[in-house]
Amino acid sequence: MRIPAKVSIYVVLIAGAAMFALPFAWMVLTALRPLNQTLQQSHLWLPRRFEAPLEGRVQEVWPGPAVTEASVWALEQGAAQPVVLSEGSVRDGAWQPTAGAPLPVVILKRIPASVAAPWREISDLRGLTHDVVPDDAVRSQVVFRWENFPRAVRAMRHFPRYLANTLILCVLNVIGTVLSSAAVAYGFSRLEWRGRDHLFGLLLATMMIPFPVVMVPLYGLFRWLGWVGTLQPLWVGSFFASAFNVFLLRQFFRTIPKDLSEAARIDGCGEFRIFWQIILPLCRPALVVVALFTFLGAWNDFLGPLIYLTDEKDFTLALGLQAMKTSESGATEWHYLMAASTLVILPVITLFFVAQRSFIEGIALTGTKA
Numbered sequence: 001m002r003i004p005a006k007v008s009i010y011v012v013l014i015a016g017a018a019m020f021a022l023p024f025a026w027m028v029l030t031a032l033r034p035l036n037q038t039l040q041q042s043h044l045w046l047p048r049r050f051e052a053p054l055e056g057r058v059q060e061v062w063p064g065p066a067v068t069e070a071s072v073w074a075l076e077q078g079a080a081q082p083v084v085l086s087e088g089s090v091r092d093g094a095w096q097p098t099a100g101a102p103l104p105v106v107i108l109k110r111i112p113a114s115v116a117a118p119w120r121e122i123s124d125l126r127g128l129t130h131d132v133v134p135d136d137a138v139r140s141q142v143v144f145r146w147e148n149f150p151r152a153v154r155a156m157r158h159f160p161r162y163l164a165n166t167l168i169l170c171v172l173n174v175i176g177t178v179l180s181s182a183a184v185a186y187g188f189s190r191l192e193w194r195g196r197d198h199l200f201g202l203l204l205a206t207m208m209i210p211f212p213v214v215m216v217p218l219y220g221l222f223r224w225l226g227w228v229g230t231l232q233p234l235w236v237g238s239f240f241a242s243a244f245n246v247f248l249l250r251q252f253f254r255t256i257p258k259d260l261s262e263a264a265r266i267d268g269c270g271e272f273r274i275f276w277q278i279i280l281p282l283c284r285p286a287l288v289v290v291a292l293f294t295f296l297g298a299w300n301d302f303l304g305p306l307i308y309l310t311d312e313k314d315f316t317l318a319l320g321l322q323a324m325k326t327s328e329s330g331a332t333e334w335h336y337l338m339a340a341s342t343l344v345i346l347p348v349i350t351l352f353f354v355a356q357r358s359f360i361e362g363i364a365l366t367g368t369k370a
Helices: 003-031 148-155 159-190 196-208 211-225 236-240 243-253 258-266 271-282 284-300 303-308 317-324 334-354 356-365
Strands: 048-054 057-067 071-076 083-086 103-111 119-124 130-134 139-142
Touching: 003 148, 003 334, 048 119, 048 130, 148 334, 159 196, 159 236, 159 243, 159 271, 159 284, 159 317, 196 243, 211 303, 243 284, 258 271, 271 284, 284 334, 303 317, 317 334, 334 356
Parallel strands: none
Antiparallel strands: 048 057, 048 139, 057 119, 071 083, 071 103, 119 130
């Protein structure tokens, strides 16, 4: 392959990776902002701290709209805060709106603004004090609000309990899925029995059934068993294997020479010992893939906990984020929500990079033999 073609491929791959990483980068940067910067119309990529003279001293402020024409800073009769009015619309102590009678105003400051020398409205962080100053009087610097992360943990009530519930479900699902899927895949790939291929085709057909189709019957079953409101519906099913994982492991098991199993049988090994001591150790990459997929599914699962869990003490991290979306004041504190979301995603990213080598190896080797 020529060098220009390779360079083009790398450029496309890097651009695609950057496109997928962009939402995560935006989430992390939002987690490092103050709340007012998460709600602004003109978005800033990096969190900033703005300072300007207000009430006779330089303090942290929030910048508002720019003023680019000669105006006045005036207080309308009965208004709580001053506003910027066009200089031509204020005459004889009254402001003339486009419609209606003139309104009395008190001119606090004249603003000699222009496009070349704009002014800017500012307010304190509580939004109680307002002023207008030359645009070059507003200073800014990049400041990352790392304190948002511990505050987000405190804002998500019972975070340690949510984390413990999520880890319990992940561990149980990984153990159940890996063991049951490997056992079923061994039976479909290494043992000869009548109707094996037909039953395997039927198993694969179940992959075409979407979860919403079986959601109501499953809920009825778990309700009859008295499991609704507990963690059991979220992990018991993993011990009954899943079609995709069985297919993945079966294809990998078929790549292992049968001579190994025959030699073990000659030495007196039973099927379980062959499966446990010979086949499974050779299938570590495929088992890592299944475990990783299962862990990701259990960690990010939202619909299952939403359906079956009723007590807040049993919530997972996904439900905790949903409960955190609305604060006690009724407004969403987006910077804390993004900080908590970042903390929830980081273990998944770390796990993927740690298991990346085995993951890629397992995907690459699966199905290399018919």
